[in-house]
Amino acid sequence: MASNPPAPEAPYAPAQPSTETFGYGGYRTGEGPWEEWNPTAESIRPVRGKHRVAKQRGGGFARSSTVLGVGVIAAVSAGGMASATTGKAPVSISMPDLPGVGSLISDDTPAPEAAPALASFGSETAVDTDAGAGVDQSVADAGEALRSRIMAQAESQKTQVEVKAAAAAAKAKADAVVKAEKEAEAKAAAAKKKAAEEAAAKVEAARLAELAKQYTLPTSSYTITSTFGQAGSLWSSGYHTGLDFAAPTGTLIKAVHSGTITEAGWAGAYGYRTIMTLDDGTELWFCHQSSISVSVGQKVATGDVIGRVGATGNVTGAHLHLEVHANGNAEGIDPAAWLRSKGLNP
Structure with missing residues (x-):
């Protein structure tokens, strides 16, 4: 292998x-x-x-x-x-x-040339910084100036408002003083007037009190049935010319004040009438008597009886019709006002 x-x-x-x-x-x-x-x-x-x-x-x-x-x-x-x-x-x-x-x-x-460049850059930066600071300072100065102007205007407006308020307060105070003085004068005048009126009223009251002793109402137990100037067909002149004291027939009629009787007898529509003339020439007419107790030329004193209440002449019932003719005035005056002027209240 x-x-x-x-x-x-x-x-x-x-x-x-x-x-x-x-x-x-x-x-x-x-x-x-x-x-x-x-x-x-x-x-x-x-x-x-x-x-x-x-x-x-x-x-x-x-x-x-x-x-x-x-x-x-x-x-x-x-x-x-x-x-x-x-x-x-x-x-x-x-x-x-x-x-x-x-x-x-x-x-x-x-x-070597880097240092100048850096220095140049730094100097430019410094210049820009200074310029910015200058701009900021200018803006700050302008703002401060605007603020100062606004504050000055506000202070001026405040001062004007205070001056106006003070003037208004002074005027209101003066008006109040004048008003108070006028009110005080008006009150003093009213008080003086009131005091004078009260004094005059006292004097008049004293005078009337003395007159009341010299004057008297013509009758007693009477009722006033007709007043002066009252209109109606019962009177021929169309209005009433005297003041009616309704009383029973035979009620005594007295002399209102001392004077002389210048007329006494029948007088037609007035029935039996007695005219008494006062010392100042004022005539007092007592009409519709049932009887006469005095004669012409007679001197009478305050309160002497001169006749009696009756229903003679143009009448509807027994009463004394009294007329007052001052200073020979044929028309006559209001008997009630004349009696009040003598301290009497009919």
Whole structure:
């Protein structure tokens, strides 16, 4: 039986890196192998100061070592252990040619012209900040001025309202004082008038009391049946010209006041009539008597009997018809009012 002989062993060769490096088709001798790098706190220099952006030249490409360094630092900061044995081709990252930006990811010393660019950028920022502060201050000043003007207007309006209120209060107070004075004057005048009227009434009462002593009613036990001016067909003039005291026939008729008898006898429709003339010329007519007790020219005093009540003449019953003719007035006046003026109440 035949058997296959074992294949000869291949000579030892170190392991080759993978050919799958960023799209390249074969292994490149300049790219590895790499030693494993374990960075420590002593091997990595701390970054101090500000990162300044160096102006990039020649197309603005960052070096591959810079990208690798940034990746390693990020891995260490996260607390992991990174290995740089990949051996893959670096990837170039294009950065815009902006001043002060490349130094943020570069570990090289910035170019000499980067400082002026950064200083220029800072100065522009400072200028813009100052301009913004100036604008803010202008707005604040304008707002404060508007607020002050509004407050001044409000204060002015408040002052005007207070002045108007004070004027209205003063006017109301003055009107109240004037009204009170007028009311006081009116009350004083009314009180004075009332006092004067009361005094006059007292004087008149005293006078009438004295007159009452001098005057008397013409008869007693009577009833007033007809008054002065009363209209009716019973009287030839169409109205009553005197005051009727109805009393039984024979009731005494007395002199109302002192005077002189100027007529005594028959007078037609008046029946038996006696006329007495007072000292002031007033004539008193006593009519419809049943009898006469005095004669013409006789002086009589208050209360003297001059006749008796009867029903002679144009009558409907026994009564005394009294007429008063002041100062020779043929028409006559109201006997009731005249008697009251002498302090008598018929």
